Amino acid sequence: xxxxxxxxxxxxxxxxxxxxxxxxHPDRVDDLVQDVWLAVCEALPRLNNHATLKSYIARITQNxxxxxVRRALVRQAVPLEDTLPDPATAPEExxxxxxxxxxxxxxxxxxxxxxxxxxxxxxxxxxxxxIALSLGISETNVSVRLHRAKSAIRLSFGEPA
Numbered sequence: 001x002x003x004x005x006x007x008x009x010x011x012x013x014x015x016x017x018x019x020x021x022x023x024x025h026p027d028r029v030d031d032l033v034q035d036v037w038l039a040v041c042e043a044l045p046r047l048n049n050h051a052t053l054k055s056y057i058a059r060i061t062q063n064x065x066x067x068x069v070r071r072a073l074v075r076q077a078v079p080l081e082d083t084l085p086d087p088a089t090a091p092e093e094x095x096x097x098x099x100x101x102x103x104x105x106x107x108x109x110x111x112x113x114x115x116x117x118x119x120x121x122x123x124x125x126x127x128x129x130x131i132a133l134s135l136g137i138s139e140t141n142v143s144v145r146l147h148r149a150k151s152a153i154r155l156s157f158g159e160p161a
Contacts, residue, residue, distance in 0.1 A: 002053075008037060011057050014124050018058065021108050021120050022065035032068055036061045055134040058126065062117050062134065069113075107156040111149055118142055119149040 002010070012033075019032040039060050047056055108119050121131045128146070132139045154160065 004037075004041060007040070007053065007057070011054060014054070015057065015061050017124065018061045018120050019065055021105060021116065022069055024109075028068075032065060035064050035068075039064060052130055052133070055126065055130040058121055058124065058130075059134040059136075062120070066113060066117070103157065104153070107153045108149075110156065111152055115145050115149040115152065118145040119153070122146055122149075 015036050016029065016033055019029045019036070023029050023032055036057075040057055043056070043060055047053065104123075108116055108123070111119060117135055118131060121134060126134070128139050128142050131142045131146075135142070137145075
Protein backbone atom coordinates (compact mmCIF):
# COMPACT_ATOMS: atom_id res chain seq x y z
CA UNK A 1 0.00 0.00 0.00
CA UNK A 2 1.11 3.57 -0.67
CA UNK A 3 2.47 5.81 2.07
CA UNK A 4 0.24 8.46 3.58
CA UNK A 5 2.24 11.17 1.82
CA UNK A 6 1.63 9.49 -1.55
CA UNK A 7 -2.07 9.16 -0.76
CA UNK A 8 -2.32 12.83 0.22
CA UNK A 9 -0.47 13.88 -2.95
CA UNK A 10 -2.75 11.74 -5.11
CA UNK A 11 -6.09 12.68 -3.50
CA UNK A 12 -5.43 15.92 -1.63
CA UNK A 13 -6.88 18.16 -4.32
CA UNK A 14 -10.08 16.13 -4.43
CA UNK A 15 -10.47 16.32 -0.64
CA UNK A 16 -9.95 20.10 -0.72
CA UNK A 17 -12.46 20.59 -3.55
CA UNK A 18 -15.13 18.56 -1.76
CA UNK A 19 -14.50 20.47 1.48
CA UNK A 20 -14.76 23.76 -0.42
CA UNK A 21 -18.25 22.84 -1.59
CA UNK A 22 -19.37 22.40 2.01
CA UNK A 23 -17.49 25.30 3.62
CA UNK A 24 -16.83 28.82 2.31
CA HIS A 25 -14.29 30.06 4.84
CA PRO A 26 -10.71 29.08 3.84
CA ASP A 27 -9.55 28.46 7.43
CA ARG A 28 -12.47 26.15 8.06
CA VAL A 29 -11.76 24.34 4.80
CA ASP A 30 -8.22 23.76 6.08
CA ASP A 31 -9.65 22.38 9.33
CA LEU A 32 -12.00 20.07 7.42
CA VAL A 33 -9.15 18.80 5.25
CA GLN A 34 -7.06 18.12 8.33
CA ASP A 35 -9.98 16.27 9.95
CA VAL A 36 -10.36 14.19 6.80
CA TRP A 37 -6.72 13.11 6.77
CA LEU A 38 -6.85 12.18 10.46
CA ALA A 39 -9.93 10.07 9.76
CA VAL A 40 -8.28 8.50 6.71
CA CYS A 41 -5.25 7.51 8.83
CA GLU A 42 -7.57 5.81 11.31
CA ALA A 43 -9.71 4.19 8.61
CA LEU A 44 -7.06 2.88 6.21
CA PRO A 45 -6.64 -0.44 8.03
CA ARG A 46 -10.36 -1.08 7.47
CA LEU A 47 -10.21 -0.50 3.70
CA ASN A 48 -11.84 -3.48 2.03
CA ASN A 49 -11.12 -4.78 -1.43
CA HIS A 50 -14.57 -3.73 -2.69
CA ALA A 51 -13.82 -0.02 -2.53
CA THR A 52 -11.19 1.88 -4.42
CA LEU A 53 -8.96 4.10 -2.33
CA LYS A 54 -10.35 7.18 -4.09
CA SER A 55 -13.98 6.27 -3.36
CA TYR A 56 -13.06 5.35 0.22
CA ILE A 57 -11.41 8.73 0.81
CA ALA A 58 -14.29 10.51 -0.94
CA ARG A 59 -16.79 8.81 1.35
CA ILE A 60 -14.82 9.78 4.45
CA THR A 61 -14.60 13.35 3.16
CA GLN A 62 -18.33 13.52 2.42
CA ASN A 63 -19.20 12.16 5.86
CA UNK A 64 -16.96 14.64 7.67
CA UNK A 65 -18.25 17.56 5.60
CA UNK A 66 -21.90 16.63 6.13
CA UNK A 67 -21.28 16.32 9.87
CA UNK A 68 -19.60 19.72 9.82
CA VAL A 69 -22.60 21.30 8.07
CA ARG A 70 -25.06 19.70 10.48
CA ARG A 71 -23.09 20.96 13.47
CA ALA A 72 -22.98 24.44 11.96
CA LEU A 73 -26.75 24.38 11.49
CA VAL A 74 -27.22 23.40 15.10
CA ARG A 75 -25.03 26.33 16.14
CA GLN A 76 -26.97 28.47 13.64
CA ALA A 77 -23.75 29.70 12.12
CA VAL A 78 -23.98 32.59 9.70
CA PRO A 79 -22.21 31.82 6.41
CA LEU A 80 -19.26 34.08 5.64
CA GLU A 81 -18.69 35.77 2.30
CA ASP A 82 -17.52 33.57 -0.52
CA THR A 83 -13.76 33.55 -0.99
CA LEU A 84 -13.89 33.36 -4.77
CA PRO A 85 -12.98 36.55 -6.65
CA ASP A 86 -15.73 39.16 -6.87
CA PRO A 87 -15.92 40.52 -10.43
CA ALA A 88 -16.91 43.98 -9.16
CA THR A 89 -13.91 44.38 -6.85
CA ALA A 90 -11.19 42.40 -8.58
CA PRO A 91 -11.77 42.45 -12.35
CA GLU A 92 -8.24 41.23 -13.14
CA GLU A 93 -8.94 38.00 -11.21
CA UNK A 94 -12.46 37.47 -12.44
CA UNK A 95 -12.14 35.69 -15.73
CA UNK A 96 -15.19 34.21 -17.37
CA UNK A 97 -14.06 30.77 -16.24
CA UNK A 98 -13.66 31.74 -12.58
CA UNK A 99 -17.08 33.41 -12.61
CA UNK A 100 -18.67 30.29 -14.08
CA UNK A 101 -16.82 28.12 -11.54
CA UNK A 102 -18.04 30.35 -8.70
CA UNK A 103 -21.61 30.03 -9.97
CA UNK A 104 -21.24 26.25 -10.27
CA UNK A 105 -19.89 25.91 -6.73
CA UNK A 106 -22.72 28.09 -5.41
CA UNK A 107 -25.29 26.03 -7.34
CA UNK A 108 -23.89 22.80 -5.88
CA UNK A 109 -23.86 24.33 -2.38
CA UNK A 110 -27.58 25.09 -2.73
CA UNK A 111 -28.50 21.49 -3.61
CA UNK A 112 -30.11 19.22 -1.00
CA UNK A 113 -27.53 17.05 0.78
CA UNK A 114 -28.39 13.86 -1.14
CA UNK A 115 -27.88 15.62 -4.49
CA UNK A 116 -24.87 17.64 -3.32
CA UNK A 117 -22.94 14.50 -2.41
CA UNK A 118 -23.54 12.89 -5.82
CA UNK A 119 -22.81 16.10 -7.75
CA UNK A 120 -19.59 16.76 -5.86
CA UNK A 121 -18.22 13.29 -6.56
CA UNK A 122 -19.35 13.48 -10.19
CA UNK A 123 -17.45 16.76 -10.58
CA UNK A 124 -14.42 14.85 -9.29
CA UNK A 125 -14.86 12.67 -12.40
CA UNK A 126 -15.66 9.65 -10.28
CA UNK A 127 -17.50 6.88 -12.16
CA UNK A 128 -21.09 6.11 -11.16
CA UNK A 129 -20.01 2.74 -9.74
CA UNK A 130 -17.47 4.40 -7.42
CA ILE A 131 -19.96 7.08 -6.39
CA ALA A 132 -22.40 4.32 -5.46
CA LEU A 133 -19.72 2.55 -3.42
CA SER A 134 -18.66 5.78 -1.79
CA LEU A 135 -22.17 6.78 -0.73
CA GLY A 136 -23.50 3.29 -0.05
CA ILE A 137 -26.35 3.56 -2.57
CA SER A 138 -27.19 1.75 -5.80
CA GLU A 139 -25.84 2.83 -9.18
CA THR A 140 -29.41 3.45 -10.33
CA ASN A 141 -29.98 5.76 -7.37
CA VAL A 142 -26.76 7.61 -8.22
CA SER A 143 -27.96 8.09 -11.80
CA VAL A 144 -31.34 9.41 -10.66
CA ARG A 145 -29.79 11.80 -8.14
CA LEU A 146 -27.23 12.93 -10.69
CA HIS A 147 -29.96 13.69 -13.20
CA ARG A 148 -31.86 15.71 -10.59
CA ALA A 149 -28.71 17.57 -9.56
CA LYS A 150 -27.86 18.45 -13.16
CA SER A 151 -31.40 19.70 -13.75
CA ALA A 152 -31.27 21.88 -10.63
CA ILE A 153 -27.88 23.29 -11.60
CA ARG A 154 -29.09 24.06 -15.14
CA LEU A 155 -32.06 25.92 -13.67
CA SER A 156 -29.76 27.96 -11.41
CA PHE A 157 -27.82 28.95 -14.55
CA GLY A 158 -31.07 30.02 -16.20
CA GLU A 159 -31.00 27.15 -18.67
CA PRO A 160 -33.95 24.83 -19.30
CA ALA A 161 -33.86 21.68 -17.21
